Each structure stands twice: as C-alpha cells, then as structure tokens.
Amino acid sequence: MAGNSDPLTPRAKIAVTAGKAVAAASRAAGRGSGSVIGGRVALKLDPDLLARLAQNLDVILVSATNGKTTTTRLIAEALRAAGPVVSNALGANMPAGITSALAGGSDAKFGVIEVDEKYLAGVARDTDPKCIALLNLSRDQLDRAAETRMLAENWREGLAGSKAVVVANADDPLVVWAASSSPNVIWVAAGQMWKDDAWSCPSCGGVMQRPGDDWYCGECGFRRPQPSWALSGDHVIDPHGSAWPIHLQLPGRANKANAASSAAVAAVFGVPPQVALERMYQVQAVAGRYDVVQFQGRDLRLLLAKNPAGWLETFSLIDPPPAPVILSVNARGADGTDTSWLWDVDYTQLAGHPIFVIGDRKLDLAVRLEVANQHFQVCESVDQAVQLCPPGRVEVIANYTAFQDLRRRVGN
Numbered sequence: 001m002a003g004n005s006d007p008l009t010p011r012a013k014i015a016v017t018a019g020k021a022v023a024a025a026s027r028a029a030g031r032g033s034g035s036v037i038g039g040r041v042a043l044k045l046d047p048d049l050l051a052r053l054a055q056n057l058d059v060i061l062v063s064a065t066n067g068k069t070t071t072t073r074l075i076a077e078a079l080r081a082a083g084p085v086v087s088n089a090l091g092a093n094m095p096a097g098i099t100s101a102l103a104g105g106s107d108a109k110f111g112v113i114e115v116d117e118k119y120l121a122g123v124a125r126d127t128d129p130k131c132i133a134l135l136n137l138s139r140d141q142l143d144r145a146a147e148t149r150m151l152a153e154n155w156r157e158g159l160a161g162s163k164a165v166v167v168a169n170a171d172d173p174l175v176v177w178a179a180s181s182s183p184n185v186i187w188v189a190a191g192q193m194w195k196d197d198a199w200s201c202p203s204c205g206g207v208m209q210r211p212g213d214d215w216y217c218g219e220c221g222f223r224r225p226q227p228s229w230a231l232s233g234d235h236v237i238d239p240h241g242s243a244w245p246i247h248l249q250l251p252g253r254a255n256k257a258n259a260a261s262s263a264a265v266a267a268v269f270g271v272p273p274q275v276a277l278e279r280m281y282q283v284q285a286v287a288g289r290y291d292v293v294q295f296q297g298r299d300l301r302l303l304l305a306k307n308p309a310g311w312l313e314t315f316s317l318i319d320p321p322p323a324p325v326i327l328s329v330n331a332r333g334a335d336g337t338d339t340s341w342l343w344d345v346d347y348t349q350l351a352g353h354p355i356f357v358i359g360d361r362k363l364d365l366a367v368r369l370e371v372a373n374q375h376f377q378v379c380e381s382v383d384q385a386v387q388l389c390p391p392g393r394v395e396v397i398a399n400y401t402a403f404q405d406l407r408r409r410v411g412n
Contacts, residue, residue, distance in 0.1 A: 009046075011046050012046045014046075015041075015042040016103045018041055019038040019042030019045075019100060020104075022037055022038045022041045023038030023100060024038075035088070035101065036094075036097050038100045039103075043096060043099055050123070050126045053099065057086070057102070057109070057127075058111070059110075060110065060111070060130065060132070060133065061115050061120065061124060062075065062135070063116070064134065064137070065137055070283075070289070071261060072113070074259055074280045075262045075265050076110075078275070079110045079266060080279065081276070082109070082269055082271050083108075083110060084107055086104060087111070087112040088114055093116045095122070120158060122158075124162060129164045131265055132162070132164045132166050133262075134166060134175045136172045136175060137155075137175055137197065139197055139307060139308065151174075152175070153178075157181070161182075162182050166184065167261055168187060169188055169190040170187040171189055172192050174198055174202050186264055186268070188227055188261050190261055191213075193254070193313055194308060194312050196344065197309075201219065206218060207219075230260070234246050234256065236260045236277065242273075250284075254313040254316075263277055290302070292393070295382075300393075300396050300410060301394070302406060303396065304403045308341055308344040311345045315349040318353075323392050323395055324355075324390055325353045325354070325356070325394075326355075326356045326357075326358060327355060327356070327365060328358045328406060329398070329399050330359050330361060330402040332360070335402075343368060346372075348374070356377050357369065357376050357378045357379065357385075358379050360402070
C-alpha cells in the first residue's frame, strides 16, 4: 500500500523539476497543457521515472477503445472517498503524459491512470498496478493501430500472470480473451452495442454465436464468463445481488456501463457501491465532452465520437428530431489519417435531423451521408453551420482533433 517514504532519487527529482519547467513554458507559449512535452523531457533525464513515481501509489489502469477518459474520471471521483487521488484527467494517456500526471501528485494514495490501448502492457510493467479496468476493444485509427485481435493478443500476453485485479467487460469477446490470461478477474456485464469487431472467435477464429445477450464459439467452446457485477437499466447489481441506483449527470447507456465498471473497481479498494455511485454524480463533463456551451446565442452540446463504436453510442444520446446536428471530422495525426471507418457508421440513424457538415474531411463525410440518403449541408465553419441551424439545442458531434478545434472556437 502507499507509504510516505520518498521514492525519488536526486536524478528523478531533477527530471521532475525540469519536466514541470518545460510544461510551464509550453503553457505560457499557448501550446496546450504542456503535460506531454514535460513528461518527455522528464523521461529523457530519468528513463525509470514512471516506475519510481508509481512506487508509493495504489495504481489503477484503465484501457479501452471507447470510454476510458470518462471511466478514469468516474473511478477517480469514487476513490477520493478512500484517499487523495492523482490522475491524468485530461486524457494524455501515453507514457510521457502519464509520467507528467504522476509527477504532480506527491501526497496521493491512488493513481488512476488512463492508458492508450497500445501502451497498456508496457505501462502495467512499469507501474505494478493493483487493478486494471478493461472496457472494450473496437476498430480505431485504421492506418496505424493494428487490427483489434492483435491488440487483444498484446493485452493477453502483457497481462499474463499479472498480480493486478483485472475488472473486465464480460460482454466483449476480445476483452474476455485478453483478460483470461490473468489469474484474478472480476467480470462485469457492461453490455456491448457495437459488435462488428467480435463476430469471429479470438481464440480459434470460429464464428461466434450470439443468442440474446450471451455469446460463445460453437467450435472451441470459448464463451462469455459468468459476471459478478452487472448493469441493469439504471442500476448496478453487485456480487451479492443488491441493486444500487446509478447517479450520473453524464448522458447515455454507455456512461451507465462505465459507472458499473467504476463501481466494481472502487469495491476492490473497499469503497461501497452506494458511496462510489453517489460520488460519480459530481462529474458533469469530462475534458469538455457533454458540455453545453453558449455560442452565437445558441446552446451547443459538444459530443466526442472517434470511431464507429463511439458514433453508435453517441447517436443514442442526441435529442430526437428535428434537433439540428453538426458533424465535424478531421483526419490529422491524432485521429488517424484513414477515414474509411466512416463507412462502418450507420448514418441512417440521423434521419429527420437537419445535418450540417464541417471539418477538414467534410467532403469524405458528405459522400458517406449522400450514400446513406441523408439530407445535409456542407459548411465552411461552425459559425456558418450554427447560423443555418433551425431553432433548438444544437448537437455537435466531432472526432478527436475536430473536437479540440471546436472547443477553442466556441470558448469551452
């Protein structure tokens, strides 16, 4: 458990100080939070710094293709009931950003850390986590992330024999296969809306059978494990069969699923579900997601959707027609430069909504909407799109860098 002895060597202390100075200079120059560049400098000066910073913390790692930033925030809120928490709350989830976050939490008991899927095995090796939460695996950044089964393989190998308690989604076959190499797994029935990345068995390649909410491979017998926690409507069912109401200001089924997994993680550290779920109510927005902002006299709700699974969940959140919808898609480095994933999204779900299209790749999106027989207008900017929107709250859905652009423009 966490102690108070100082794990930092003189070299590590110099690395932390230098990293903070570089981060502060980056912020002063208006180049963002500085956490990534600060972490890079610190790790150059002391390559073992992440392991040293994690040494005195109870570390919880959260990884997934969708929902990890929100779940990290919910777990952090829940665990504050048991002690001070340090977390990479703004989503800088590769080793440099994680190092930077931990360097700022000298008095913390818990480190709640979001980790990019590709870095999970390495960060787990460095930080010796007490708990790892695995939510889902779906296609994302097709040009540079290997396909999902290879990520699952990477997780499976990296977590084999881990001492951590793994809290894993029993409804995602790829997550189950990845987590099954761990000796200590708590299964959560968190649901899975997007199933198109899990139609073949990750274990043998056979075709998955999906009767109702169950799944199994007819060829090798790989099947859904029995969950001990479950999301049931607006409640979390704990291992004793007690139902606890979910208190969230965040919208949608996906966030209830994130809360169920977060409650299971909090229970590992002795925080009861009732306390954990009540604390989660304090979270109104996560790094700008779900925020409602005033812009040009209109209410804009900002929603992030980075890949087909995220777009599917986001469509379930928006106000019913005729609520206007602005869609913004970029394909910069942080998004992945391949936009072929747009063809995996069912845009017919937007039928009846006035649609306005912006972003670097607005024409790619326009072609996709044309094929889906949707009525839309291509606009040059969010300003123009908002001016053309009919009355009512405007739903704005954007992928990663498009979302950052929007936040800067609308003052969020």
